[in-house]
Amino acid sequence: MQLTKSEEKTLDGEKGEVCQKAMEILATLGDIYNADKLIEIQSVQVAGVSYKTIGDAGIEFLNDMKGEKVRVPTQLNPAGMDLEHWEKQGVPKKFAKKQKQILEIFKEMNINIKCTCTPYLTGLPHGYGQHLAWSESSAVSYVNSVIGARTNREGGPSALAAALIGKTPNYGYHLKENRKPDITIKVEKELQNSDYGALGRIIGREVGNQVPYYILKSKPNKDELKGLGAAMAATGAVALYHIENQTPENSQFKKPKNTINVTKKQIENEYQGSKENIDLVALGCPHLSPNQLKTIEKLLKNRQTKKETWIFLPREIKNKMQNTVQNITESGAKIITDTCMVVSPLEEIGFKKIMVDSGKAATYIPSMCNAEVTYSNLKECIEVACNEN
Numbered sequence: 001m002q003l004t005k006s007e008e009k010t011l012d013g014e015k016g017e018v019c020q021k022a023m024e025i026l027a028t029l030g031d032i033y034n035a036d037k038l039i040e041i042q043s044v045q046v047a048g049v050s051y052k053t054i055g056d057a058g059i060e061f062l063n064d065m066k067g068e069k070v071r072v073p074t075q076l077n078p079a080g081m082d083l084e085h086w087e088k089q090g091v092p093k094k095f096a097k098k099q100k101q102i103l104e105i106f107k108e109m110n111i112n113i114k115c116t117c118t119p120y121l122t123g124l125p126h127g128y129g130q131h132l133a134w135s136e137s138s139a140v141s142y143v144n145s146v147i148g149a150r151t152n153r154e155g156g157p158s159a160l161a162a163a164l165i166g167k168t169p170n171y172g173y174h175l176k177e178n179r180k181p182d183i184t185i186k187v188e189k190e191l192q193n194s195d196y197g198a199l200g201r202i203i204g205r206e207v208g209n210q211v212p213y214y215i216l217k218s219k220p221n222k223d224e225l226k227g228l229g230a231a232m233a234a235t236g237a238v239a240l241y242h243i244e245n246q247t248p249e250n251s252q253f254k255k256p257k258n259t260i261n262v263t264k265k266q267i268e269n270e271y272q273g274s275k276e277n278i279d280l281v282a283l284g285c286p287h288l289s290p291n292q293l294k295t296i297e298k299l300l301k302n303r304q305t306k307k308e309t310w311i312f313l314p315r316e317i318k319n320k321m322q323n324t325v326q327n328i329t330e331s332g333a334k335i336i337t338d339t340c341m342v343v344s345p346l347e348e349i350g351f352k353k354i355m356v357d358s359g360k361a362a363t364y365i366p367s368m369c370n371a372e373v374t375y376s377n378l379k380e381c382i383e384v385a386c387n388e389n
């Protein structure tokens with residue numbers, strides 16, 4: 001990869017050791033992926049924030065990157081706990097101490113401590129055609145596909161390096177030729193809500209890291225698109241998709257001949273697990289939008305939850321929707337911010353069987369939380385939450 005004179009100097013250490021390390025990460029990536037140059041980015045989302053996923057080795061890496069400030073607006077992926085109410089959440093003290101240490105390091109770098117996987121709902125700059133360096137796979141999928149911005153799926157270290165330099169190597173989804181669809185997906189059934197997550201699980205498994213082009217019978221809303229992309233990135237590694245007559249780049253490419261047909265039966269078969277012995281109902285993977293929170297408020301109206309019910313969303317949305325939050329809390333459900341059901345230590349807290357309405361959470365919970373999972377739609381989740389047994 002060709003560096004400018006000033007980038008070369010940064011690589012030689014002229015701007016200090018931290019920028020040197022950051023530039024080394026970017027230059028190495030650029031060489032591996034045959035990037036021609038570094039390009040400026042509008043924003044960064046850094047994953048690898050939870051102590052559960054990065055551990056002490058992660059803290060060590062972050063300590064080595066201390067001493068510099070980020071050069072573009074930067075937010076974080078969910079941490080391992082609600083930063084204010086972690087004790088109520090049952091998070092062990094030892095874990096909380098480490099988690100706070102991690103966030104202190106990010107704060108020192110001038111990173112905005114908004115910990116969410118839906119940074120497109122919390123003011124992180126992004127727009128059609130803009131280059132970004134985001135990490136969390138559902139956020140990457142959303143911003144590439146639904147917005148038409150351009151980002152690869154960055155690892156924690158490469159995102160942080162991009163934030164410290166303000167640039168990223170120009171390869172992969174930054175280039176138009178890599179954004180063309182590889183395979184057409186035709187769906188015979190009209191879908192709603194969590195059906196999109198179910199579809200995403202099927203397609204992620206089928207297509208790996210290819211770019212799917214959907215022909216659908218129904219028109220998904222933004223929340224449904226979020227669920228579709230999240231699930232495809234969980235069972236597969238899809239970072240970009242197009243939907244005929246809907247997503248912003250859909251008409252710019254030829255429709256691929258190679259086609260997969262998805263049947264009603266296949267979608268139905270994705271739902272799994274029994275409704276017995278659920279000890280936690282967990283909603284908000286990816287983090288909820290204001291509309292989704294309103295829907296939950298309606299479903300819980302005049303009802304009481306009988307099981308632990310945890311609802312995950314960005315702190316900013318919680319703060320803006322205090323009436324809704326109050327109503328939901330009165331039903332017994334807990335509103336939790338800054339973290340999620342996958343990256344908080346649910347296994348240490350002691351949950352054994354978790355019910356979700358998210359195709360992505362259903363995929364990750366068994367391995368990440370060592371718990372059984374039941375996957376259904378939102379209404380069923382609320383029914384189970386309000387049910388005695």
Ligand SMILES: C[C@@](O)(CCOP(=O)(O)O)CC(=O)O
Pocket residue numbers: 046047048049050053054077078117135136137138156233342343364
């Ligand atoms: C599973 C995931 O949503 C959360 C864990 O990510 P991390 O701890 O922020 O690296 C990450 C992803 O899918 O990109």
Ligand code: SF4
Pocket residue numbers: 077078117136138230284285286287312339340341342343360361364
């Ligand atoms: S597992 Fe789900 S809720 Fe957690 S960060 Fe990923 S998308 Fe967000």
